[in-house]
Each structure stands twice: as C-alpha cells, then as structure tokens.
Amino acid sequence: MVDYKRLGERIAQTRKSQKLSQEKLAELADITATNLSHIERGKIKTSIETLVAIANALNVTSNDLLCDSLNHSTQELKNQIAACLDGCTMQELHLIADVAAAVKKRMRE
Numbered sequence: 313m314v315d316y317k318r319l320g321e322r323i324a325q326t327r328k329s330q331k332l333s334q335e336k337l338a339e340l341a342d343i344t345a346t347n348l349s350h351i352e353r354g355k356i357k358t359s360i361e362t363l364v365a366i367a368n369a370l371n372v373t374s375n376d377l378l379c380d381s382l383n384h385s386t387q388e389l390k391n392q393i394a395a396c397l398d399g400c401t402m403q404e405l406h407l408i409a410d411v412a413a414a415v416k417k418r419m420r421e
Contacts, residue, residue, distance in 0.1 A: 317354030318380035319363075324352040326370050326377070340369035 327337050334352070338345040343362055350356045351366070358366075367374045379389065397405065 314357070314378065315380050316357055319358070319377055320352040320354040322377050322380065323348075323366055323370070326372060327352075330370065332370075337366070337369055341365040 327334070332340075334348050335345045338348040341348070341362070342365060347356075347362075348366075351358050351362070363374055363377065367377055370377075397408065400408065
C-alpha cells in the first residue's frame with residue numbers, strides 16, 4: 313500500500329533540499345503547481361506517470377520517493393542515517409552509536 317502522505321512529504325523535502333519552488337518543480341514535471349501542492353500534502357493519489365515525471369525532474373529514483381511504502385528500502389534509510397551523521401563530532405558519534413545500539417537491543421527483546 314502506498315503511503316501518499318509520506319510520498320508527498322518526501323517529494324516536498326527533496327524539492328526544498330534542491331531549493332526548487334513548487335512552481336519550478338511543477339514546470340519541470342509538466343504538471344500544474346496546484347496538482348503538485350495536492351500531491352505534496354497527500355490529498356490526491358498521483359499516477360505512475362506523474363510520479364516518474366516528478367522523480368525525473370528531481371533527478372532521483374521513484375524508489376527514493378516511495379521508500380516509506382517499500383518493504384525493501386533499507387538503502388534509502390541507511391543513506392538518511394548517514395546524512396544525519398555528517399558533521400558530527402567524535403563525541404556526538406559515540407553517543408549516537410551508543411543510543412542506536414541500545415534502541416536496537418531493546419527492540420529485539
């Protein structure tokens with residue numbers, strides 16, 4: 313099942329990280345800005361054609377945008393975690409590693 317709310321959030325997040333306005337992304341994807349706004353807010357179900365057009369306009373894969381709905385999207389999650397670690401001090405990295413290990417252990421109990 314596709315989580316259209318998370319899909320929209322991920323599109324918006326990717327668009328903003330590339331410093332694109334909704335109008336510019338809509339133009340690149342050949343859709344209306346209103347349609348893109350509805351997609352980003354999870355108000356409508358987008359077609360595969362529109363999803364591919366948006367992914368191409370953002371220069372990402374559809375898997376990157378759909379990772380919250382895929383069962384096998386561990387690489388995207390690992391990339392997100394790695395991005396969070398960028399710029400951390402050694403002390404911060406040690407703390408994050410300890411917290412992650414504790415959470416993993418607790419979840420598996």
